[in-house]
Amino acid sequence: MARQVYISGRMVAETEAKISIFDSAIMLADTVTESTRTFRHKPFKLEQHIERLYQSLKLTRIDPGMSAEQMLRTTLDVFEANRDNYGPDDDCWIVHNISRGLAVAGADPTVQLGAATVMIFTQFMDLKPWARFYTEGCHGVTPVSRMVPSQSLDPRIKNRSRLAYTLAEMEAKQVDPAAQSVILDLNGHVAENKGGNIFCVTKGVLRTPSTVNCLAGVSRATALELAKKLGIPTEETSLLPYDLATAEEMFFTSTPYCIMPATKFNNLTVGDGQVGPITKRLLEAWSDLVGMDIVAQAEAQVN
Ligand SMILES: Cc1ncc(COP(=O)(O)O)c(C=O)c1O
Structure with a gap:
């Protein structure tokens, strides 16, 4: 079945979904967004994603023309319309992109000229790029x-x-x-990844930057909640590259992969170079929370 997407009040086949070249999404990248994923076809923490979406809309002064409750219902409708496109072992992204709508070159960007452009779509959750990192760990590198x-x-x-x-x-x-x-802020503190938050374990304490310099990730919050449940002490604090290089364990969190272990940082071995025990416990607890084996799902896609 052709993928059905939502665009500004209508559910249409994806080939029918068009936006103007003058949309502020294109003219100004003036767009707020959310990405949610499903586990066994159940959207995970969709309410939290919609809540964060409405906070982003408030701060950017974009009026989406619908309440958070309507957005939630519409999102579930989009998912239901596409559910059969995903096999029983597959999952999908549910993505929101909302721009301020039509813009005109040179016009006052603070004036919303018409209705916002509200776009919602689902997409196959391709976990292949991350699969090997669950066992090997990835390499965190600080860009310039x-x-x-x-x-x-x-x-x-x-x-x-x-x-x-x-x-x-x-x-x-x-x-x-x-x-x-591993992007640093202007003071040289660890901030975040282009699409994820960053954690390390130091002397048994799970540490992550506070949200002064990074997105308040839904996965970040989940990792902290799971750590508390498992009795692992946590700390939201300022971290320097030194802290990652000397940590026992390091990982990233984000919606698609949940937890992506890192075993190298700027070419230095993190801990003993293996995926660490706290990282593994958190991944297992996450799998328990969502009722499926997160690592096995990713690995099945490459095998
Ligand atoms: C810049 C940035 N940081 C962190 C994250 C992780 O957020 P979440 O766990 O809500 O996916 C994302 C997600 O896309 C992101 O874009």
Whole structure:
């Protein structure tokens, strides 16, 4: 069945979904966004994603023309319309992109000229790029480019202005094609990855940057909740590259892969170079939470 997508009040086949070349999404990358995933075809923490979406909309002063409750219902309708496109062992992304709508070159960008452009779609959850990192661990690399400072754009606003992240990720991948960026803020503190949050374990304490310089990731919150349940002490604090290099364990969190272990940081071995016990416990607890084996699902896609 052709994928059905939602665009500004209508559910249409994806080939029918069109936006103007003058849309502020294109003219200004003036777009807020969310990405949710399903586990066994059940959307995970969709309410939290919609809540964060409405916080981003409030801060960017974009009026989506519908309440959070309507957005939730519409999102579930989009998912249901596409559910049969995904096999029983597959899952999908559910993505929201909402722009301020039509823009005109040179016009006052603060004036919303018409209705916002509300786009919602699902997409096959392709886990192949991350599968090997669950056992091998990935390589975290600090790019030359720094985070856009929070004083300019609060990183808690989840937005599609992604040029800075894209360039930083490219710089990391020029060092090692399999690298994942560890972007620093202007003070040299660890901030986040282009699409994930960063954790380390130091003397048994799970540590992650506070949200002054990174997105308040839904997966970040899940990892912290699971750690508390397992009795693992946690700390939200400032971290320097030194802290990652000297940590016992390191990992990234994000919606698609949940937890991606890292065993190298700037070419230094993290801990003993193996995926660590706390990382493994958290991944297992996450699998228990969602009622399926997260690692096995990713590995099945490559085998
Ligand atoms: C910049 C950035 N940081 C962190 C994350 C992780 O957030 P979440 O766990 O809600 O997916 C994302 C997700 O896309 C992101 O874009």
